[in-house]
Amino acid sequence: MTIQVGDRVPSATFVKPTENGPEQVSSDEFFAGRKVALFSVPGAFTPTCSARHLPGYVEKAAELKAKGVDEIACTAVNDAFVMGAWSKSAEAGDVTMLADGNGEFAKAVGLEMDGSKFGLGTRGQRYSMIVNDGVVEQLNVEAPGEFKVSSAEHLLEQL
Secondary structure, eight states, rough: OOOOOOOOOOOOEEEOTTSSEEEEEHHHHEEEEEEEEEEESSTTHHHIIIIIIIIHEEEEEHHHHHHTOEEEEEEEOHHHHHHHHHHHTTTOOEEEEEEEEEEEHHHHTTOOEEEEETTTTEEEOOOOEEEETTTEEEEEEETTTTTTTTTTTHHHHHH
């Protein structure tokens, strides 16, 4: 079942790339007591994700924070090393990367997709959400192959 507005984010473990190496973080801890703009991409370094999705959140980081967002985070079914390298190459220091290497979070929120025909296996769908103290306040899931409602611009309009 897909997560809905008003639902609590399920418990899962992310791996965050840090200067000291990969660091596990629970979703319960990560979302507790603050407002997080979370967006999901099918894969780091993929065309739309690299050209538009991540750069939009980097560009709009200050505006999102001015509207009450405490942290901006990106998740993908990639490992922490890939997410860290993508962050560096995109100069995305204002965005926290949350690797969901086994797709645990994507499955828990019911937003996984089958990218097998593109050689990607099971991945997370493209979406964005506002999570306030662990509860989903906004949820924007893209139709397959589209990039509109999960953009930083769209999320800003909802705040």
